Amino acid sequence: MSSRTAQGVRARARMEVTAAIKDEARRQLAAEGAAKLSLRAVARELGMVSSALYRYFPSRDDLLTALIIDAYDSLGESAEAAHAEAVDAEPVRRWTTVAQAVRDWALRHPHEYALIYGSPVPGYTAPDTTVPPASRVGLVFIGILREARAAEGLTEPAPLPAELRPEAERMAADLAPDLPPANVAALVACWAQLFGLVGFELFGQFNRVVEDRETFFRHAVGRLAHEVGLVDGQRLTDAS
Amino acid sequence: MSSRTAQGVRARARMEVTAAIKDEARRQLAAEGAAKLSLRAVARELGMVSSALYRYFPSRDDLLTALIIDAYDSLGESAEAAHAEAVDAEPVRRWTTVAQAVRDWALRHPHEYALIYGSPVPGYTAPDTTVPPASRVGLVFIGILREARAAEGLTEPAPLPAELRPEAERMAADLAPDLPPANVAALVACWAQLFGLVGFELFGQFNRVVEDRETFFRHAVGRLAHEVGLVDGQRLTDAS
DNA sequence: CCAAAGCAAGAGCACCGCTCTCTAATGTGT
DNA sequence: ACACATTAGAGAGCGGTGCTCTTGCTTTGG
DSSP: OHHHHHHHHHHHHHHHHHHHHHHHHHHHHHHHOGGGOOHHHHHHHTTSOHHHHTTTOSSHHHHHHHHHHHHHHHHHHHHHHHHHHTTTSOHHHHHHHHHHHHHHHHHHSHHHHHHHHTOOOTTOOOOGGGHHHHHHHHHHHHHHHHHHHHTTOBOOOSOOOGGGHHHHHHHHHHHOTTSOHHHHHHHHHHHHHHHHHHHHHHTTTTTTTOSOHHHHHHHHHHHHHHHHTBOOHHHHHHHO | OHHHHHHHHHHHHHHHHHHHHHHHHHHHHHHHOGGGOOHHHHHHHTTSOHHHHTTTOSSHHHHHHHHHHHHHHHHHHHHHHHHHHTTTSOHHHHHHHHHHHHHHHHHHSHHHHHHHHTOOOTTOOOOGGGHHHHHHHHHHHHHHHHHHHHTTOBOOOSOOOGGGHHHHHHHHHHHOTTSOHHHHHHHHHHHHHHHHHHHHHHTTTTTTTOSOHHHHHHHHHHHHHHHHTBOOHHHHHHHO
16 A cells, blocks of 8 residues: 555656646746746746756657647637537527637637647647647537537538539548538638637737727627528527 | 948948848748747858847847748738739639638748748737738738729628627728728638638648648638628629 | 948857756665 | 665756847948
């Protein structure tokens, strides 16, 4: 028992220090941005010497990767929570609620958003461990379409041009085999476009252009819902 | 005369050195990304000492700002050139041509794209001098809408909800007073969404999702053209 | 021709990521 | 319970960074 506890003790200590490092790193990230994040500063703040930190993260990039995964998870969790709360609403409303949750999270964590959707330097390929956390938001949207379809609240958009059909079918097979390829293709596009809206607002591209961003975003996201095949409230109420 | 030439000489020398610095910096930017751009390395490559470089750019950030402006101009020029070449085509085709020029430029200059549309770190506000170059792409799109409207190839999208009307009218007054506010609002949204598509492709978000990106992009951009109020080829041919 | 301005160079400061070596503590197998 | 092996931390140090300041030298303009 004692040996097991002891093992547990050292393991727990390791976890705690690792968590403390990430916490402090996240603090500095939120305060100054990824470029300014410094291993030495983190170590200093934690009262340890910089070389000791390398026992926990083999390099600065590995620390950043850990923060990236956490950020994806944090955003994904927000999206999932928003979806869970809107579970009784119509699909369109669920869609806009989740989209707003994404925007809200981004506005609340600008540097973390920049970290994951900003410039993952071309040439840098994210390790596979980032894939599942990064997929969470997308999966929420797929879920919304799926439920909408079950409630007959999903319309198929304009027929796909021939050149896009193979790709759309491939995407549908990979992402949501139970949904029409045209909807899946539209969803992927709208997914990217949603983050275009968020990114432009966050990174200052709307600075002298859009004033009432909240309203503008809500409206744009409503159009995206339509584009993706979700029928608006009125018609759904009629149908169901 | 001699004094004037002399003055011209020193002024030209200054221009040449400034240009050489920017060229080398752009080289390093394209090769390694903005994070790795180092004043000392630029100076080393140019055979001067690092402190000499501060006669031309007061800080690393100022060098980067100069590169940002150049990147905006380079992208804007590509967009304008594409538009000029497609001047005889229908509005929808002009739209997609310019959009593809944006995507092509981004794929050809990934690090420069990341520099201007990546993460201009929240907290950093771009100096006013970046505004005109940054507007060039947007102005091309506004021009397309304007010409389409003149040729009666522009439809008004769904009526604006009351909450968005003031904002849409303000945007239209600022950006294109001669266009219907609903179209201007749609254009701003589609403009952001277009860069969402490009960014997702470039930054690896499409990695395990979209395979045939060229086709996917073309189709998505066609939908954006429709969303913005451009009527598709058939109908325009009928009208004109 | 001479003062003023512009320029390159060098030394130096404080910081960075990262490596290596050494000591002390901690857990493990017999 | 004890010797062994593993691990965490400390410290020094390497090569790099942005940036400042001082020192001479050249070019420019009156």
